[in-house]
Amino acid sequence: MITELNKLLEGVETHLCESLDIPALANSLGTTEYHLRRMFSSLTGMPLSEYVRRRRMTVAAAEVVEGAPLLDVAVRFGYSSAEAFGRAFLAVHGAGPGEVRRNGGPLRSQPKLRLRLTVEGNTSMDTRIADRPAFRLVGHATRVPLLHEGVNPHIAAHIAALPGVEHARLKALANTEPAGLLQVSADVDPDYTEGSELTYMHGVALDAATAAPDDLDVIEVPAGVWAVFRTSGPYPTALQQTYAASATEWFPSNPWRLRPGPSIAAVLDRAEDFSTATTELWLPIERA
Incomplete structure (x- = not known):
């Protein structure tokens, strides 16, 4: 299961600027979307959709700071308007794109996740x-x-x-x-x-x-x-x-x-x- 989840994380990075077909990916890994989502949430402490949003806003923040047009950034990351992008950006970083562009922050980055299984063998179920x-x-x-x-x-x-x-x-x-x-x-x-x-x-x-x-x-x-x-x-x-x-x-x-x-x-x-x-x-x- 850890292998499958890490392949899911690789897929998220590959498709940050487009929709990720979770059911198709789960099928290719020999599992189901339901199990993949529930295991991801249980092991990471956050929903898969929230992790994707945080990663997108982390990468998008670099383009905002560099001065790229906000509408261009919004469209590239799957948002239909600068306003919708701004709301998502604010929810993740605690500041809007304009403030971040002026001040260089604050930014709350979501690092890439990599899951590892630690087997201790000291818990009997x-x-x-x-x-x-x-x-x-x-x-x-x-x-x-x-x-x-x-x-x-x-x-x-x-x-x-x-x-x-x-x-x-x-x-x-x-x-x-x-x-x-x-x-x-x-x-x-x-x-x-x-x-x-x-x-x-x-x-x-x-x-x-x-x-x-x-x-x-x-x-x-x-x-x-x-x-x-x-x-x-x-x-x-x-x-x-x-x-x-x-x-x-x-x-x-x-x-x-x-x-x-x-x-x-x-x-x-x-x-x-x-x-x-x-x-x-x-x-x-x-x-x-």
Whole structure:
């Protein structure tokens, strides 16, 4: 996977002044755009689209300082107007092209990335592969912003608004794996951009033969293979660290890649105040 991502980075540099066909590049590397984007974001801490924008503005800044006409620079880097270019330039550098041209700065450069895999072998991941038939997720869904660390207050508010009897009702409905009450994230931005919206569901899993109650939201999940990561520790920190480690340690070392689909966190056991928990993280995968 590291090799594929470095070829992606080479492609970004080659196409800084034009559109980069990510699906075609992913196909040529024997992987998928979905997996490429998610692994890039997980390993670098930024969406691929943001890295491309920063690199373009880094190279464009040199032309701005040298006095090239702004419209010419804008068009060369794929912008339809000097105004659109100026907004992108300001977002990256914190100053507009005119100010930078007059003062020579400030400039915030994005260096070229080069990824290397460091194998330490001191982290054991409790993982199993589950080949599951189609099932459905049912529960209470809402749209929330994506947050990478800490408790998501929007999710917490959504769960807190549910009556206590509803949790017991959902538990009674569950009849297949993943077991118990589930935290489901679906329709996630492929770049995993912080602040982007996703569908969050507080619910349970039903087998495909069981109909969902009419008053509950439903996510149909096709048959497929899942990587299941079990972890225990501070909640939600341990769960979030497991998700990050799946990208930095597990996927680079195993012949699997992410496929589109919901990610599911099953809470198997927890402290009364939810400060610690034992969880299973279910990620949809396919052979690489």
